[in-house]
Amino acid sequence: MRKALLGLGGVAVLLVLLELVPRTSLVDERYLPPFSEMAGALGDSANTGEFWQALADTLQTWGLGLVLAFVAATAAGMAIGSVSALREATASTIEFLRPIPAVALIPLAVLLYGTGMEATLILVVYSSFWQVLVQVLAGVGDIDPVARDTARSFRFRRRTRALRLAWPTTLPYAVTGFRLAASVALILTITGELIIGTPGLGRLIAVAQTSGAIAPMYAFVIVTGLLGVTVNVLARLLERRVLRWHPSVREEAAA
Amino acid sequence: MTSLTAPAAAPGAARETACEAEPPAARLARYGRRLAVLLGLPAVLAAVWWIVSERAENFFFPPLSDILSAFGPTWFDGRIAADLLPSLGRLAAGYLLAVALGVALGVLIGTWPSLRAFAEPVLEFFRAIPPPVMVPILMLFLGIDTLMKVVVIVSGAVWPVLLNTVEGVRGIDRPLRDTARVYRLRPLTRLRTVVLRGASPQIVTGARQALSIAIVLMVISEMFAANNGLGFSIVQFQRGFALPEMWTGIILLGLVGLALSLIFRAVEATVLAWYRGQRRAQRGGNR
Numbered sequence: 404m405r406k407a408l409l410g411l412g413g414v415a416v417l418l419v420l421l422e423l424v425p426r427t428s429l430v431d432e433r434y435l436p437p438f439s440e441m442a443g444a445l446g447d448s449a450n451t452g453e454f455w456q457a458l459a460d461t462l463q464t465w466g467l468g469l470v471l472a473f474v475a476a477t478a479a480g481m482a483i484g485s486v487s488a489l490r491e492a493t494a495s496t497i498e499f500l501r502p503i504p505a506v507a508l509i510p511l512a513v514l515l516y517g518t519g520m521e522a523t524l525i526l527v528v529y530s531s532f533w534q535v536l537v538q539v540l541a542g543v544g545d546i547d548p549v550a551r552d553t554a555r556s557f558r559f560r561r562r563t564r565a566l567r568l569a570w571p572t573t574l575p576y577a578v579t580g581f582r583l584a585a586s587v588a589l590i591l592t593i594t595g596e597l598i599i600g601t602p603g604l605g606r607l608i609a610v611a612q613t614s615g616a617i618a619p620m621y622a623f624v625i626v627t628g629l630l631g632v633t634v635n636v637l638a639r640l641l642e643r644r645v646l647r648w649h650p651s652v653r654e655e656a657a658a
Numbered sequence: 659m660t661s662l663t664a665p666a667a668a669p670g671a672a673r674e675t676a677c678e679a680e681p682p683a684a685r686l687a688r689y690g691r692r693l694a695v696l697l698g699l700p701a702v703l704a705a706v707w708w709i710v711s712e713r714a715e716n717f718f719f720p721p722l723s724d725i726l727s728a729f730g731p732t733w734f735d736g737r738i739a740a741d742l743l744p745s746l747g748r749l750a751a752g753y754l755l756a757v758a759l760g761v762a763l764g765v766l767i768g769t770w771p772s773l774r775a776f777a778e779p780v781l782e783f784f785r786a787i788p789p790p791v792m793v794p795i796l797m798l799f800l801g802i803d804t805l806m807k808v809v810v811i812v813s814g815a816v817w818p819v820l821l822n823t824v825e826g827v828r829g830i831d832r833p834l835r836d837t838a839r840v841y842r843l844r845p846l847t848r849l850r851t852v853v854l855r856g857a858s859p860q861i862v863t864g865a866r867q868a869l870s871i872a873i874v875l876m877v878i879s880e881m882f883a884a885n886n887g888l889g890f891s892i893v894q895f896q897r898g899f900a901l902p903e904m905w906t907g908i909i910l911l912g913l914v915g916l917a918l919s920l921i922f923r924a925v926e927a928t929v930l931a932w933y934r935g936q937r938r939a940q941r942g943g944n945r
Contacts, residue, residue: 409775417780434798495696496703502915504870506877506889507908510896514718586786593788594874598881605791612794624791631786 436618445622461603464520465592468527473581476532480539485569505530505591513599523595530591531584535577542576543569578645582638589634593627720902728902733910737891745876745888748804752811753872757865760816764823765853774824785821789814789871790878802883810879815868822864826857859933862926869922873915
């Protein structure tokens with residue numbers, strides 16, 4: 404209770420500062436409008452279809468990219484992880500490709516797809532894929548040797564082994580990967596919209612900036628922040644819900 | 659190659675003998691095998707790329723041979739000094755500043771529970787803002803020069819370090835903290851040997867996340883507005899439809915990312931050597 408109050412106090416102080424600092428001309432009002440103006444601009448744009456369309460576009464690119472990356476990475480991770488020869492052979496390639504920043508692909512994406520949604524989708528899928536893949540590989544590698552040998556002695560079928568042994572062990576890692584990927588995917592979605600000009604909130608920010616509409620620009624930035632918070636909170640809830648059965652909430656495997 | 663040392667080449671056998679006095683031939687075989695595992699797939703992929711792109715007529719995917727022959731003239735005639743080094747300099751400045759700031763504030767906030775409760779929602783919000791949107795905002799205040807780019811990197815990379823440091827400081831073993839107090843360790847000693855040490859695994863995790871964010875922001879801030887830098891060059895090539903040159907830029911950026919992650923891993927291995935040892939001991943030494 405006390406904690407929640409203190410937290411609310413922190414938010415309130417931030418808002419008051421955002422209002423007072425420009426009003427008292429500590430910072431040029433042209434660069435940082437008072438919070439009330441940002442809120443007003445947000446209210447104005449909430450009445451336009453353009454804003455909601457942009458929000459929907461952003462969510463669509465984000466969701467589609469995240470799901471594609473998650474499915475592909477989980478499938479690839481389970482396949483690679485369960486064959487040790489494959490695991491060894493691909494390790495160096497994965498370690499090489501993973502640190503390549505997805506933004507390096509921006510020029511290529513622009514050439515291939517222009518400002519279409521696919522251009523941003525490439526970035527989102529590329530960056531989220533590795534987050535999930537690495538976690539799933541760690542998960543498959545974490546299978547208890549005794550349980551594995553037991554399953555083998557009992558001659559579990561391949562399918563049973565995958566469903567009863569590999570999947571439950573991997574799930575906590577996969578969910579962690581999903582949570583990390585969800586926020587990375589949002590960052591790359593907004594980035595793509597901002598730089599490439601794919602429709603969405605990021606493009607609204609870029610347009611507002613170039614047309615000097617500073618208060619709306621801040622308003623959209625605040626919306627992306629709130630979106631980020633929502634994604635984080637939902638991902639954590641999902642994690643708790645999916646892993647209800649898990650004896651302990653595992654420590655995140657260092658990604 | 660490995661056929662020279664064929665008798666000992668069975669992988670299982672090689673591994674077992676590794677513990678005992680190992681005949682040189684077996685060791686060679688082991689190294690040979692590791693090398694093959696390490697480079698096998700990359701070599702195959704590169705060969706496939708080479709062969710497929712050699713015949714393809716697709717404008718966007720020029721032959722790998724063209725890309726490689728464009729690499730030298732593109733980068734070694736002055737661009738390393740004119741573009742790559744400024745980028746790396748800004749990255750280093752922004753990243754190190756972000757880590758220092760994040761750890762300092764994180765220790766401060768993590769030490770006082772009330773301060774933490776007060777600041778946490780605000781910090782979570784700032785962390786959740788996708789860092790690239792800070793570029794247009796900071797351009798207003800700072801224009802488009804080097805300072806803006808460094809501040810952009812700091813503004814995005816500081817949050818994971820900060821929040822992880824807070825978590826790390828909070829998670830330090832209570833008895834350990836009390837013991838340090840009972841023994842009247844001086845504040846600075848306590849900070850160094852108890853607080854920072856104890857929080858270092860989390861700090862390193864945060865620093866790793868921060869590094870990839872910092873690289874992204876280095877590139878993006880240059881794509882937005884710049885007159886030099888790696889991101890700037892790549893976009894220039896793309897706008898001029900200089901496809902092989904653009905690809906060399908992408909590859910160079912990939913190599914930079916790879917090199918930085920290797921450096922990070924080396925630093926991590928040193929900083930966290932004590933931690934890995936402890937973990938292994940706790941797991942009962944089953945390798």
